[in-house]
Amino acid sequence: MTKVVHYINQFFAGIGGEDAAGSSPVRVEGAVGPGRRLQQLLGDELEIVATVHCGDDYASGSSDAIEEILALIRQDDPDLLIAGPSFTSGRYGLACARVAAAATQDGITSLAAMHEENPGVDEAGGAPVVRSGVAAREMGPSLETLAAAAAIVASGEPLTNEQGRLGRPRRQVVRADRSAAARAVDLALARLGGDLEATEVPLPRFEQVTPAAPVDDVGQAVVALVTEGALVPEGNPGRLESARATRWLRYSLDGVEILAPDQYGSVHGGFSTVWANEDPHRIVPLDIARELEAEGAIGRLHGEYLVTAGNGTSVANARRFGIEWAADLRRSEVRAAILTST
Amino acid sequence: MERAGIATALLCNLVSIAERVGAPRIVATRGIPYPTGDPSLGPAQERAWRRKLVERALEAVATPVSSPTIFEVNGGKDNA
Numbered sequence: 429m430t431k432v433v434h435y436i437n438q439f440f441a442g443i444g445g446e447d448a449a450g451s452s453p454v455r456v457e458g459a460v461g462p463g464r465r466l467q468q469l470l471g472d473e474l475e476i477v478a479t480v481h482c483g484d485d486y487a488s489g490s491s492d493a494i495e496e497i498l499a500l501i502r503q504d505d506p507d508l509l510i511a512g513p514s515f516t517s518g519r520y521g522l523a524c525a526r527v528a529a530a531a532t533q534d535g536i537t538s539l540a541a542m543h544e545e546n547p548g549v550d551e552a553g554g555a556p557v558v559r560s561g562v563a564a565r566e567m568g569p570s571l572e573t574l575a576a577a578a579a580i581v582a583s584g585e586p587l588t589n590e591q592g593r594l595g596r597p598r599r600q601v602v603r604a605d606r607s608a609a610a611r612a613v614d615l616a617l618a619r620l621g622g623d624l625e626a627t628e629v630p631l632p633r634f635e636q637v638t639p640a641a642p643v644d645d646v647g648q649a650v651v652a653l654v655t656e657g658a659l660v661p662e663g664n665p666g667r668l669e670s671a672r673a674t675r676w677l678r679y680s681l682d683g684v685e686i687l688a689p690d691q692y693g694s695v696h697g698g699f700s701t702v703w704a705n706e707d708p709h710r711i712v713p714l715d716i717a718r719e720l721e722a723e724g725a726i727g728r729l730h731g732e733y734l735v736t737a738g739n740g741t742s743v744a745n746a747r748r749f750g751i752e753w754a755a756d757l758r759r760s761e762v763r764a765a766i767l768t769s770t
Numbered sequence: 771m772e773r774a775g776i777a778t779a780l781l782c783n784l785v786s787i788a789e790r791v792g793a794p795r796i797v798a799t800r801g802i803p804y805p806t807g808d809p810s811l812g813p814a815q816e817r818a819w820r821r822k823l824v825e826r827a828l829e830a831v832a833t834p835v836s837s838p839t840i841f842e843v844n845g846g847k848d849n850a
Contacts, residue, residue: 449803485802489783519802522784547787635792640777642834651828652776657805699803709820710807716817716824725828754774764831765771766824768805769782 430474430582433501434463435511435527437520441481446700449519451483453493455500462567466510469575474582478504485699487523494526501531508582513541513560513570514548516672516740518698521548529553539581541574544594545743552595556581559592562672563740645727649763652730654753656738657711657770658696659687659704668737670697676736676749678756681729687714698739699770711768730762738769779827779841781805789838795830796840797823819843 438448440461459467459476467476480500487493501509509531511524525548528538538555542548549557558577560570573592580587586600587593604611611628618626643649660668666677687708694704694711704711712733720726734753738746757765771778772794780793782805788796799805806820822843830841 489802518784518787522787547784547790550790551786635790637772637792637794639794639835639837640772640775643777643831646828646832651831654771654778701803703804703807703809706809707807707816710804710809713806713820713824716806716821719821720824720828725825750771751774754771754776757771757776758774762776764828765776765778766827766831767771767778767780769780769784769788770802770805 430507431504432470432474432476432508432510432578432582433504433506434459434466434476434479435497435501435509435524436461436463436479436481437487437514437517437523438481438483439520441479443481443483446698447702449483449485449700452486453480453482453497453500455480455503462513462571465567466571466575469571470578474508474578476510477506482523484517484519484523487527488519494523494530497523497527498530498534501527501536502534506536508578509536509538510574510578511538511540513567513574514543514546515560515563515566515570516543516546518547518740521546522551524548525551525553525555525557528555528557531555537581537584539574539578539587541570541577542594549594556587557594558587559594643764646764647724648727650728650730650761651717651726652732652734652757652760652762652765653681653712653714653717653768654734654765655712655768656736656741657704657768658694658737658739659692659708659711659735660695662691662693664695668695668735670695670737671739673737673739673741674745676734676753678732678734680732681714682731684714685718687712696737696739696770698737711770713766713768717766730757730760777831779830781823781827785840789840793838794835795827795833796838797826797830798840798842799823 438451460479511528514520514524521542524540528540531538532555541558541560692708694701709715721729779795781797783802800808826843
């Protein structure tokens with residue numbers, strides 16, 4: 429019998445949504461929420477003896493949180509830790525990855541599940557990450573992939589990309605069937621044949637961004653406020669999506685000195701908007717920007733702010749928003765932007 | 771935005787992610803739901819904290835960088 433501890437977030441544990449995202453880690457006996465279906469798929473060989481759950485803000489916001497979660501996991505002395513699936517949820521994915529990485533470091537075999545665009549994929553350290561769907565509506569197939577992967581990992585076998593593993597498999601010493609010279613020539617020929625992806629050593633996915641030149645004199649420059657925190661005028665007149673946004677909006681700041689709580693609010697679906705709605709300046713710092721403009725520290729504040737919801741947004745859409753924002757701002761002779769991210 | 775020539779200060783809490791995606795100018799904030807605030811402070815102190823963050827953002831866009839650079843605010847970073 430393989431003893432399994434399952435890590436999930438507050439939402440899937442049934443504790444609450446974003447109102448409970450700050451909840452601290454808790455251990456409960458047996459399988460909870462998606463863990464029940466996972467247990468059915470795992471069969472008799474692997475048993476979920478306990479579930480540890482934690483709020484997403486709490487788990488992703490501090491390094492101490494991961495230690496607390498790990499301490500609860502250790503109580504059962506498990507043979508295997510399973511974290512997720514966390515789909516495209518950024519904070520949940522980070523938490524799953526970091527918990528799996530910490531448990532692996534601690535000698536506990538671990539496995540996390542999330543979508544390939546989840547930022548957690550690259551944070552799992554030595555733990556394998558298996559593919560899941562985009563959102564919870566794909567829970568069924570995601571759990572099937574996860575259960576199959578769990579059985580493989582528990583048996584001590586390496587998980588392959590074909591079995592749903594994301595990212596680079598851990599390096600192992602194996603005997604190649606052909607010499608390095610022959611394989612190198614093959615890869616060179618593949619490259620000459622137009623295959624630019626073929627490699628035995630995939631590089632890490634660090635984006636290379638050539639930074640913009642600095643602004644010479646901010647006191648003379650036009651500066652824009654932009655955000656992915658989904659702060660919109662009351663009533664959300666532009667119908668900004670709260671998750672998986674496909675567009676962005678602009679709102680005028682002409683004559684606007686402050687963002688009053690009864691006139692602006694966040695429609696972001698990926699964090700608790702209680703604090704943003706109490707004081708919208710927690711998302712878009714217009715009050716301070718106006719103050720610095722009056723003092724001459726900012727030449728002029730751009731006449732509108734740009735906004736989208738960064739919540740499970742596809743990388744392709746996010747990239748497009750950035751390109752469109754930059755083009756839009758350049759047309760207005762904006763030299764610098766303050767981008768708030770939640 | 772940086773690629774297109776707009777110097778952009780990214781104010782966020784998940785700094786490691788910002789670094790990984792290559793954001794050149796990063797200002798570390800205190801919490802995910804309130805990048806330019808801190809509800810644990812009184813109104814005057816919170817406003818002072820926000821002012822520090824925005825001032826740091828303005829310093830960031832005026833600073834030459836070649837790779838992801840974190841601009842800390844004094845007493846600002848208590849999170850991973």
